[in-house]
Amino acid sequence: xxxxxxxxxxxxxxxISMLISVILVTFISLTFVGxxxxxxxxxxxxxxxxYDKAQVAIYMCSDVSPADSCPQGESTAxxxxxxxxQLKSTTLSTYVDEYFFENHDQAYQxxxxxxxxxxxxxYVKASQLNETFWVKLKDPNQSAIITESFTGFAGVEExxxxxxxxxxxxxxxxxxxxxxxxxxxxxxxxxALLISTTIRLSAFARRRELGIMRLVGASNTYIQTPFILExxxxxxxxxxxxxxxxxxxxxxxxxxxxxxxxxxxNFVGLTDALIVAPILVGVGIVLAAIASGLAIRRYLRI
Amino acid sequence: xxRIENVTKNxxxxxxxxxxxxxxxxxxxxxxxxxxxxxxxxxxxLRLMLREDVPSAGSVFVLGENLVGIPSRRIPFFRRKxxxxxxxxxxxxxxxVAQNVAFSLEVIGKSAGFIQEAVPDVLRMVGxxxxxxxxxxxxxxxxxxxxxLARAIVNKPALLLADEPTGNLDPATSDEIMAxxxxxxxxxxTVVMATHDRGIVDRFQKRVVEMSQGKIVRDQRxxxxx
Numbered sequence: 056x057x058x059x060x061x062x063x064x065x066x067x068x069x070x071i072s073m074l075i076s077v078i079l080v081t082f083i084s085l086t087f088v089g090x091x092x093x094x095x096x097x098x099x100x101x102x103x104x105x106y107d108k109a110q111v112a113i114y115m116c117s118d119v120s121p122a123d124s125c126p127q128g129e130s131t132a133x134x135x136x137x138x139x140x141q142l143k144s145t146t147l148s149t150y151v152d153e154y155f156f157e158n159h160d161q162a163y164q165x166x167x168x169x170x171x172x173x174x175x176x177x178y179v180k181a182s183q184l185n186e187t188f189w190v191k192l193k194d195p196n197q198s199a200i201i202t203e204s205f206t207g208f209a210g211v212e213e214x215x216x217x218x219x220x221x222x223x224x225x226x227x228x229x230x231x232x233x234x235x236x237x238x239x240x241x242x243x244x245x246x247a248l249l250i251s252t253t254i255r256l257s258a259f260a261r262r263r264e265l266g267i268m269r270l271v272g273a274s275n276t277y278i279q280t281p282f283i284l285e286x287x288x289x290x291x292x293x294x295x296x297x298x299x300x301x302x303x304x305x306x307x308x309x310x311x312x313x314x315x316x317x318x319x320x321n322f323v324g325l326t327d328a329l330i331v332a333p334i335l336v337g338v339g340i341v342l343a344a345i346a347s348g349l350a351i352r353r354y355l356r357i
Numbered sequence: 358x359x360r361i362e363n364v365t366k367n368x369x370x371x372x373x374x375x376x377x378x379x380x381x382x383x384x385x386x387x388x389x390x391x392x393x394x395x396x397x398x399x400x401x402x403l404r405l406m407l408r409e410d411v412p413s414a415g416s417v418f419v420l421g422e423n424l425v426g427i428p429s430r431r432i433p434f435f436r437r438k439x440x441x442x443x444x445x446x447x448x449x450x451x452x453x454v455a456q457n458v459a460f461s462l463e464v465i466g467k468s469a470g471f472i473q474e475a476v477p478d479v480l481r482m483v484g485x486x487x488x489x490x491x492x493x494x495x496x497x498x499x500x501x502x503x504x505x506l507a508r509a510i511v512n513k514p515a516l517l518l519a520d521e522p523t524g525n526l527d528p529a530t531s532d533e534i535m536a537x538x539x540x541x542x543x544x545x546x547t548v549v550m551a552t553h554d555r556g557i558v559d560r561f562q563k564r565v566v567e568m569s570q571g572k573i574v575r576d577q578r579x580x581x582x583x
Contacts (some may be wrong), residue, residue, distance in 0.1 A: 264449060274466075
């Protein structure tokens with residue numbers, strides 16, 4: 056064992072520059088992997104949070120609604136009552152958790168609040184804003200039932216599931232994290248190739264020793280272990296650095312900066328980062344062990 | 358000790374087989390000279406006995422192991438039972454004489470205590486105990502080959518394979534090395550030695566196996582080079 060460790064130390068000292076490049080490549084690639092997985096976790100968290108809040112809006116016709124969906128102009132009280140009756144009917148009430156009606160004044164106040172300081176807030180009038188039935192479903196996935204029931208209903212301008220807006224945002228975030236994962240994958244491949252090249256160089260530098268070891272009957276494990284440990288050692292440093300980077304990003308950027316700027320969003324925290332960190336180290340070790348093991352095995356084949 | 362039966366060895370990219378239908382049996386304690394021109398198949402035969410190669414056809418038994426079917430993880434343990442020396446010595450230039458010998462014991466997991474006893478013993482046997490701390494570059498060719506011999510026999514092998522061990526040495530030094538190999542043989546180790554050295558073969562009058570174009574053309578006890 057002492058001999059093996061001695062071999063490892065010599066091997067590492069021999070090609071220090073390759074060692075550094077292996078450390079850097081595993082560091083960067085695993086940081087990408089870690090960030091991408093945290094982004095996935097973040098998307099998952101935001102989805103559960105926002106999907107749960109998302110409602111279906113039944114917009115009633117107003118003065119300014121387009122004529123093709125609202126030929127009669129502003130919805131009358133009768134039409135609104137018809138919508139409400141429908142929502143209460145046995146067919147729909149099994150799906151509806153709760154609903155509430157938002158009249159012109161309430162919509163106006165909400166609008167003023169949302170667009171505070173914006174020029175448009177001055178020009179808009181209460182009557183221009185739709186009166187709306189906000190419907191919260193027991194199962195948000197079943198919004199199609201409401202959409203189908205009320206689209207084309209007299210006095211209804213439009214039915215819209217808020218999740219369609221969310222889906223766009225999540226789609227973009229998802230694409231970003233998938234791109235990060237794809238880049239991470241490519242970099243992991245190059246890390247693996249770099250490790251196996253390094254190990255092969257190291258084996259070439261020691262081909263005399265290796266030849267003699269094989270002649271006098273050193274076991275394959277004895278010959279291979281120093282090389283595998285050499286690769287693993289470099290990868291461990293790289294992956295520990297990557298874990299540190301991921302934890303630091305979460306601690307200082309996400310929790311320290313983003314969370315204070317966007318107080319109403321639930322961000323990934325240190326607990327999540329601490330789940331990801333050991334996985335990164337594990338991935339680094341397994342990757343390096345496989346890459347250097349294959350490299351040295353090919354070198355030793357008779 | 359060694360039984361080779363109907364062995365043929367083809368190398369890729371060569372039409373003529375390196376060995377064609379070779380059979381050979383070597384008893385325990387034998388001293389065998391393998392002679393023949395370059396390319397006659399001597400080295401190919403030694404490589405098969407070392408399990409550096411497997412035959413294209415036929416079977417090879419060495420020290421009770423079937424070298425054709427042996428699983429690769431058992432090969433190192435097979436090699437611990439024999440010693441090998443080459444024309445080019447194959448010493449580690451950055452290790453001293455004693456370290457070179459000790460290295461071959463360390464890598465097969467011998468204890469430090471055993472190494473401490475065995476290395477000076479074997480160096481005394483080859484007459485190099487006073488140069489134990491020298492580097493190979495500080496030694497003459499004959500001395501380097503004696504280090505290689507010490508390394509080959511330190512584990513007390515039953516079989517010594519030697520591929521032209523005197524090929525790089527002058528006649529006087531060759532005689533020293535041959536005297537040493539003869540002593541190793543008299544201590545009970547079987548010796549198979551490939552050589553070109555007519556003088557040595559004629560003087561020793563041992564069993565001679567002559568090869569030509571991948572075949573054994575002569576196998577004679579107490580014989581000379583031709």
